[in-house]
Each structure stands twice: as C-alpha cells, then as structure tokens.
Amino acid sequence: MAVTRRTSRDIRSESRLDVLHALLAAGEASRGDLAAETGLSNATVATVVSDLLEGGIVTEARRTGGRIGRPTTTLRLNGNRGRIVGVDVAETYVRATVFDSALDELASAEVATDEHHDEYDYVIDGIVRALDASLENAHADRDDVLGVGISLPGGMQRWTEVSVVVPNAPWLHVDRLRERIGLPMVVDNPLKAIATAELWFGAGRRHKSMITVNLGTGVGAGIVLEGTILRGAQNGAGEWGHSLLALDGRGCRCGRKGCVEAYVGAAGIQQTLAAIAPEHPLASVPMQREFIGALAAALEPPAHPALTETLELTARYLGSAIADLCAIVNPEMITLTGWTAWALGDHLIPAVRRRVLEEAPGDSAADLAIEVSTVRGNSVATGIATIALERFLGDVGLVTTRVPTAI
Amino acid sequence: MAVTRRTSRDIRSESRLDVLHALLAAGEASRGDLAAETGLSNATVATVVSDLLEGGIVTEARRTGGRIGRPTTTLRLNGNRGRIVGVDVAETYVRATVFDSALDELASAEVATDEHHDEYDYVIDGIVRALDASLENAHADRDDVLGVGISLPGGMQRWTEVSVVVPNAPWLHVDRLRERIGLPMVVDNPLKAIATAELWFGAGRRHKSMITVNLGTGVGAGIVLEGTILRGAQNGAGEWGHSLLALDGRGCRCGRKGCVEAYVGAAGIQQTLAAIAPEHPLASVPMQREFIGALAAALEPPAHPALTETLELTARYLGSAIADLCAIVNPEMITLTGWTAWALGDHLIPAVRRRVLEEAPGDSAADLAIEVSTVRGNSVATGIATIALERFLGDVGLVTTRVPTAI
Structure with missing residues (x-):
C-alpha cells in the first residue's frame, strides 16, 4: 500500500493542532476549556499545553480566581514568539502581510506588478520588495521572522505563462526565490491557502x-x-x-x-x-x-x-x-x-x-x-501565513505534516 | 474539531488491513514477504499474523525448505472461515454471489425484477430469493454466512422512486430488510462497492x-x-x-x-x-x-x-x-x-x-x-461482499472502521 502510515507521533501532532485551533478560536482558554472543546482528555491537554508552552507557542495569560475553588490559569497563543509573513502573488499585484505568531495581522505592503511582464526574475523582485516593505511597515526585524509563506498561482502556470514555477522544472526557480528571500519559506497555491484559512479561522x-x-x-x-x-x-x-x-x-x-x-x-x-x-x-x-x-x-x-x-x-x-x-x-x-x-x-x-x-x-x-465565508481580509495571505506557521511548528518538532505542502 | 480522532487501535487495525490486502494480492506469502510488501516491521507483521491466525482469518499454507536456511511457513487467507454474500440490486435484476472467506467466488443466482414494480416489499422479496438461491447453489448453510453485503442504488432513490430506502426514513425499510435477511448485514451503494473492489483487488x-x-x-x-x-x-x-x-x-x-x-x-x-x-x-x-x-x-x-x-x-x-x-x-x-x-x-x-x-x-x-479496470466479473457484488467482510472483521475486533459504511 502506498498509503502513508500513521504513528503515535502523528496522533500527538494532531492533538497539538486541535489545541491550537481551539485556542485560536477562543482567544483565551483554560486547560479545562480546551479539553471540553477538543474532546481530548485532561491529561492529554496537560501534556500538549506543556509541549506548546515549552516551545513558546502558547503563553499563560492570567489567573482567574472565583469565590469558590482554586484560581485557573488561562492560556493564549504567544504573539511574541516571532513574525510570520504571508505573500499573495496575484496577476496585478504582490501583497505581503506580516502577522505576529498568534496570527494577528500587524502590517502589510503591496507592490503593483504588470501582468504583461511576467518573467520570473521580475515576479521574484516584486515578492522581495513587498516582503521587505511589509517588514519595514511592521517594524519587524528579519531575525524575528519564523517563516514566509508564498502563494503562487501554480495551477495556472501553463496557461498564463507566468514562469515563476515553470512546468516540470519548478525547483530551479523556487531555489532562486528561496535564495532571494533568505528566510524559512514555503510555497503553495492560493486554493490551498484559502482552504487553510477556512480550516483554522472559518x-x-x-x-x-x-x-x-x-x-x-x-x-x-x-x-x-x-x-x-x-x-x-x-x-x-x-x-x-x-x-x-x-x-x-x-x-x-x-x-x-x-x-x-x-x-x-x-x-x-x-x-x-x-x-x-x-x-x-x-x-x-x-x-x-x-x-x-x-x-x-x-x-x-x-x-x-x-x-x-x-x-x-x-x-x-x-x-x-x-x-x-x-x-x-x-x-x-x-x-x-x-x-x-x-x-x-x-x-x-x-x-x-x-x-x-x-x-x-x-x-x-x-x-x-x-x-x-466569515474569513475576511486577504484570506490568501492569512492562509499562506498559516501554512508557514504549520511548517514552523513542524520544524521545531511540534507537528508532523502528513500531507506535505507543495514545496 | 469534528474530525474523528485516530488511536493506536486504528493503527493496529490499518496494519491488519494492509497485511490482508498484501496477502490477497500475493495469494500466498511468508511473513517476510508481507513485511517487504507492506513496509511494516517484521515484529508488527508477526503480531498481526498471530492475531489473524487466532481469528481464523488466515491460515498457514505450507512450509517451504530451501537447501540453505530454515524452512519458511507461508500464509494465505482462510477460505474455510465461512461464507460472504454480495448482493447487487439493479433496476432489472437482483444478483447474489457467494464467496468463501478468502473472497473467492463460489456460486451465484440471479432473480429478474420488473423495473416498473418497485415497492420495497417486492424488492426485498427479490433480494431474499436471490440470496437463498445463491446459498443453495453454493451448497452453503445459513450458519456458515459471516455476512451479507447489499448494494442498493441509494443515490438514485429519490429519482427513480425505488422506495427500498425512502428519503429521510431509511431505517424503517432497512430494518424490514434486516429482519427478512436474518443474517449479519451491511447496506451500501454501488459506487462505494466498486471503489472497495478496486481498493482490494485492482x-x-x-x-x-x-x-x-x-x-x-x-x-x-x-x-x-x-x-x-x-x-x-x-x-x-x-x-x-x-x-x-x-x-x-x-x-x-x-x-x-x-x-x-x-x-x-x-x-x-x-x-x-x-x-x-x-x-x-x-x-x-x-x-x-x-x-x-x-x-x-x-x-x-x-x-x-x-x-x-x-x-x-x-x-x-x-x-x-x-x-x-x-x-x-x-x-x-x-x-x-x-x-x-x-x-x-x-x-x-x-x-x-x-x-x-x-x-x-x-x-x-x-x-x-x-x-x-482489472477487476472483472460483477465488481459491485465483489465490492459489497468485501465491505461485508470488513464489517465482519470489525465485529470480531480485528478492524476498526473509521469511516462507517452507510448502515
């Protein structure tokens, strides 16, 4: 069978993603809330939260004390872990949006591109310019960037003759792009980005x-x-x-x-x-x-x-x-x-x-x-930034990505 | 998240299905062959085979001894564990096919039905008659039957006004069918049956x-x-x-x-x-x-x-x-x-x-x-019988069916 086999590591990874999704939805939640929301046991949530705290992905928000019972610590995503950039490459513009590590939008920048001028070096230039401008607008340092997600209209490559990712030779130009970006990078197409945005936020x-x-x-x-x-x-x-x-x-x-x-x-x-x-x-x-x-x-x-x-x-x-x-x-x-x-x-x-x-x-x-959809704003940028965050979580060993992103 | 959670039990179940698929493809194989074919470890294959031997699903075929090394036991599916029947309910006929528990076809029987005469009692009668005739042709006893799979064109129910499974009230008539069949039964639609046949045999x-x-x-x-x-x-x-x-x-x-x-x-x-x-x-x-x-x-x-x-x-x-x-x-x-x-x-x-x-x-x-497709014969009957076998494997605790069959 060619089917990818699931391991207990995958199950832990899924539990972590479930907790992250629940936390993102709630904004702030206790371990008990997270167990109720995800259906995971209290023990599993405790382990998962401990992993995520250790990785700096979530942070303890505050202790609430009612009149009865002991005080509860709530958790939230740690926005200060670093920065994630989502880049939406469209026919007539490149728009880069900087998010904090809780996926809250900080700033963005748009570079107009000419749809009749689609050599890959030209498109890569546009991406780099939008990325740099967005980081400047967000007062973010390149060292803070955990990952850059780039949405390329890859499914259309053959038709529109945009040659960023040429048919049958995608690696060449993606390597060039990677070199110019100089940051951890993931490339995917806009349909996968909007699906990811809907999966996490909608x-x-x-x-x-x-x-x-x-x-x-x-x-x-x-x-x-x-x-x-x-x-x-x-x-x-x-x-x-x-x-x-x-x-x-x-x-x-x-x-x-x-x-x-x-x-x-x-x-x-x-x-x-x-x-x-x-x-x-x-x-x-x-x-x-x-x-x-x-x-x-x-x-x-x-x-x-x-x-x-x-x-x-x-x-x-x-x-x-x-x-x-x-x-x-x-x-x-x-x-x-x-x-x-x-x-x-x-x-x-x-x-x-x-x-x-x-x-x-x-x-x-x-x-x-x-x-x-209740996901508004640039859902391509949000989605591709989320894919970059998933990739970062994978790089630090918190998530196993069973179905790999395109590149 | 509404997503079904995977457990280590599911993983064991998948390993067992992988071994069964590999064995079905090979006809006869050693534990080593199965490990090579499935990508599972020798230890996992040994455990899985032991479970399947204990459940009577596979059997030891023979020992082969080369001039060098120790003799090897090969395994095959145990055709004598019981009988499985696949029933293909079509517009103009009901065809029941009896398989042994290694999914080899033994005999079949067809009952012509009138497509203009589609009250559910009429269709259920046809199913029961085809089933009984097929068991007779196979010289099989009802006590030997591990399961009956019935393929109903459910997706068409509303259009053709076949009322076997009426819209929004499927349980009523399926319960009637179950009562008339009087054997472990599973119902699904023909598209799922042909997909299953392709998955196991093609x-x-x-x-x-x-x-x-x-x-x-x-x-x-x-x-x-x-x-x-x-x-x-x-x-x-x-x-x-x-x-x-x-x-x-x-x-x-x-x-x-x-x-x-x-x-x-x-x-x-x-x-x-x-x-x-x-x-x-x-x-x-x-x-x-x-x-x-x-x-x-x-x-x-x-x-x-x-x-x-x-x-x-x-x-x-x-x-x-x-x-x-x-x-x-x-x-x-x-x-x-x-x-x-x-x-x-x-x-x-x-x-x-x-x-x-x-x-x-x-x-x-x-x-x-x-x-x-390389799956020939009545692939609907083969596929629905396979679904019935999967259900039987579930009933005896060997397989967890994550995505349940229709009914």
Whole structure:
C-alpha cells in the first residue's frame, strides 16, 4: 500500500493542532476549556499545553480566581514568539502581510506588478520588495521572522505563462526565490491557502468536510475532507473553476471552452450583462473589481432589469456548478469567499441555494449550508501565513505534516 | 474539531488491513514477504499474523525448505472461515454471489425484477430469493454466512422512486430488510462497492488516490483518496454521472439536463448514434447491453462511419468529463469499469486520454494513467461482499472502521 502510515507521533501532532485551533478560536482558554472543546482528555491537554508552552507557542495569560475553588490559569497563543509573513502573488499585484505568531495581522505592503511582464526574475523582485516593505511597515526585524509563506498561482502556470514555477522544472526557480528571500519559506497555491484559512479561522473549524469557493477574477475551490485539505496528485485539486459548466460554451482564459470561471468569474459576470444589455454603462467598466463593486451598489432597489437578470443568471450558473461539487464530493458546507463573494454573496445566495437543491443529485444538498465565508481580509495571505506557521511548528518538532505542502 | 480522532487501535487495525490486502494480492506469502510488501516491521507483521491466525482469518499454507536456511511457513487467507454474500440490486435484476472467506467466488443466482414494480416489499422479496438461491447453489448453510453485503442504488432513490430506502426514513425499510435477511448485514451503494473492489483487488492497491469510473446504464465514480473511499456528507460522493457536461443539454433520467450520464451512459451513446444516423439498425436495438455489445463488435474495421463518429464523440464527452474529475480531485489514476467499459474501453481509451490531456487544467493529467479496470466479473457484488467482510472483521475486533459504511 502506498498509503502513508500513521504513528503515535502523528496522533500527538494532531492533538497539538486541535489545541491550537481551539485556542485560536477562543482567544483565551483554560486547560479545562480546551479539553471540553477538543474532546481530548485532561491529561492529554496537560501534556500538549506543556509541549506548546515549552516551545513558546502558547503563553499563560492570567489567573482567574472565583469565590469558590482554586484560581485557573488561562492560556493564549504567544504573539511574541516571532513574525510570520504571508505573500499573495496575484496577476496585478504582490501583497505581503506580516502577522505576529498568534496570527494577528500587524502590517502589510503591496507592490503593483504588470501582468504583461511576467518573467520570473521580475515576479521574484516584486515578492522581495513587498516582503521587505511589509517588514519595514511592521517594524519587524528579519531575525524575528519564523517563516514566509508564498502563494503562487501554480495551477495556472501553463496557461498564463507566468514562469515563476515553470512546468516540470519548478525547483530551479523556487531555489532562486528561496535564495532571494533568505528566510524559512514555503510555497503553495492560493486554493490551498484559502482552504487553510477556512480550516483554522472559518467554517472548517465546525465542519469536517467543507468547500470554500473563491470568486474573483479567478474561480476555484479549496476542498477540505475529514479535516484535511485535498491536494491531489500534483497539488492540483480544487480547480473547479476550470471544470465544465457547458460543453463548447464560452471561451475561458485557460484555453478551454465552457469553464465555470467563464460564467461566474468577474469577467464572466460582466460578459453575461453585456449579452443582455450591451449598452448598459456597467458592461464597459474596465476594471473587474470596480465592475463588481458598481454592480453590487446598483442592485439596491429599484435595480435596472438587466442587472437583476444578470444576477439571476449568475446565481443559476453558480448554483449548477455548486450542484456538481455536491454530486462529486458531497460536502457538509460551502462557503463563498473572495471580493466577488463579499460584494454579491448576500444577493446571490438565496437563488444559488434554490438552484443547488434543484440540481444536486438525491439528498446530497438537503442539509448543505451555503454561506459567505466569515474569513475576511486577504484570506490568501492569512492562509499562506498559516501554512508557514504549520511548517514552523513542524520544524521545531511540534507537528508532523502528513500531507506535505507543495514545496 | 469534528474530525474523528485516530488511536493506536486504528493503527493496529490499518496494519491488519494492509497485511490482508498484501496477502490477497500475493495469494500466498511468508511473513517476510508481507513485511517487504507492506513496509511494516517484521515484529508488527508477526503480531498481526498471530492475531489473524487466532481469528481464523488466515491460515498457514505450507512450509517451504530451501537447501540453505530454515524452512519458511507461508500464509494465505482462510477460505474455510465461512461464507460472504454480495448482493447487487439493479433496476432489472437482483444478483447474489457467494464467496468463501478468502473472497473467492463460489456460486451465484440471479432473480429478474420488473423495473416498473418497485415497492420495497417486492424488492426485498427479490433480494431474499436471490440470496437463498445463491446459498443453495453454493451448497452453503445459513450458519456458515459471516455476512451479507447489499448494494442498493441509494443515490438514485429519490429519482427513480425505488422506495427500498425512502428519503429521510431509511431505517424503517432497512430494518424490514434486516429482519427478512436474518443474517449479519451491511447496506451500501454501488459506487462505494466498486471503489472497495478496486481498493482490494485492482488499481487501489498501487495508487493511493484513484477514481473508478463505472460505465453502464448508470454512470458514476468510486473515489479513493489517501487509501480511503470518499463518502461525503450523505454517503453521496461520486455521483459524477449527474454532474454537468452541458448546461441545458440532453435530458437525463435523473431529471436534470446535461448530465454526464446522458452522454456516456449506454442510452446516451445510443442517442448519439441516433442523432448521427437515425436509420442505422443499431440505433434501434431495444436492450442497452445488447446495443453496446453489438456496437463493440461492429467497430472492427471496416466500421460504418456513423459508428466511428459515435465512438469519437463518446470519447470526447467522456474525456471532457474525466478532465473535470482531474480539475476537481486530481487523482493519480482512473480505471474504467462496468460492461460498457469492458466492451468499448480499448476502443475509447486512446482518444479519451488525448482529450483529457487537452482539457484538464495545467499539469493535472500529465501523469494520469487511464486504464480498463482489472477487476472483472460483477465488481459491485465483489465490492459489497468485501465491505461485508470488513464489517465482519470489525465485529470480531480485528478492524476498526473509521469511516462507517452507510448502515
């Protein structure tokens, strides 16, 4: 069997992650609270907390004394253990966000990049500049940095010809990147980052099988099964945005025809409007994010019928495509994230939910929750920083990563 | 966290399953062979084998003595431990197959059922009659039966109005079934059965992430991730046959429009031919299985251009739909199973492979193997019998089933 074998070391590692997740959710908690929340025994929690205290990952917060019984020490994540940086490399910008070791955001910096200028040295320059600027903004020293997580749109490498990670030769350029960064580094793709953010900070804490649907320029799905991110054979799982909605349908920027992204990506939504009402001013807004913002604002009643129809069609497309996820994966919950979801999610969700119920096979959507993600801010940066923190926890021997991150 | 916690008991259980899988593959093996094959230590293999010998699951086969060194005892599965029955409930028949406890097929019996007559008492009658007849054919006593596995097309319950397991009230009729069967029983759906068969007998032994695509009247996918069958929230994962190939496309018997099954199910393939050449005699063959057999035979050169075109279109549809599985799940391997796959697989696979490579995102299909499954015979019956054996191993305390079977 090629299956990775679990050891008692893995079990200890999982217990530590469970305690960390619970602590992150609670902010501050006693050992008793943590045992109640995680289902671990008091003895296991005591051992785990002792390991985490020794590693400087958690810290004792304060003692509370009630009128009855002995005082209780509460615990929290130790924000002073060091700094973690999450870097979101997108088509038109590189944004680096500095977090403390309790994953609270401290500062960030953005470097605009030209999407037509995508040689890897250029992209690596942008990453290094954003990283340095973010550390400066956070008044952080490079020596304080426990890890840097970099989200590269790797799944798109072949299509967009971004050559940061060239097909079949990823190590070359990642080594170059590692050399330029000069800090402990982990690279992964944005779908795995948003799934991680959802797992640590969002619905993933309550649902063991869950999908986070990202709606923006690109469209994709972060899939969490049994508490673990689905990566697939080439770390390529979740590219649902490039699965078919309609055979021989609209051309997609990936080269395929009829992809989900071509209908529910920001450009796809604008294309739907342009087909209904080519003369509508919103149909020609040049920037996608601006278009989505303006569309959301214009949907307040009384809305132009072309906009209402655009929204209805978009909900229909999105609902059909989510029904396919129900058919294939049958998750407990779906969250929507990304700037299109934040702007249009509340408008879309009721009609999406109806469509999913109509279209998903059998009972597979009967108990499905569909909600806008509660993880806000740059969830790619938060997620990739969390992956970097996981990697740091692995480096200091507190966590065994069974499913390795990409690089 | 809602995630099921692993214990050292689970680890022992996994070791036992690994040894059983290895033994099943080898037929006969020494403890040393098993250690080499599974990667377990000699000490662990010795303990596991001792447990399995004590439970009567394996037996010592013979001692081999070379000229050098001490004689070696080989082991094999103990076929005389008892009998396992796998029951495949399909639309038009119920087929029960009796296996010995080494999962070798002994005998089977089939009862024709009328697909228009689907009250649950009628279907339960068919199951009981097939079971009794199969035991008689195998000269097996009910007391010898360790377990009965029953594959019910549960995912289709709502659509076809088969009321064996009615929506939201499955326990009622399963209890009735259990009472009528009067033997240890497990119920699951056919996609989980074929995935189990692939996991124990086919490509699942070599690939930790793998999808078995079933092509027949119905179309579906048995998905294995990290050596575990993907079940999903309502045991509904794998209904890829009812995910979209084409929005607003061909009507599917499930009620949705444009499902994969409507294009690559046996009826869908015939519909493709009828659209190309309505007058072709094969377009009006009434029985689906007969149509597929005749099509395969007629594809030997020189084939009628309408048939070649039908095959090309079918490969295109199937390749696009498999590319969607690559996009979403990114498996290492895909096997095709079911009578359509056995008849047409070799004709289809080269063109399917090309289409998948063209259509799957990025590198996700670059290393993907696509093959006809090596599990032949009734893989639903074999798989559901294997699930019943797993359940029996659980009942005698040898295996902990982390992901429970449906009922």
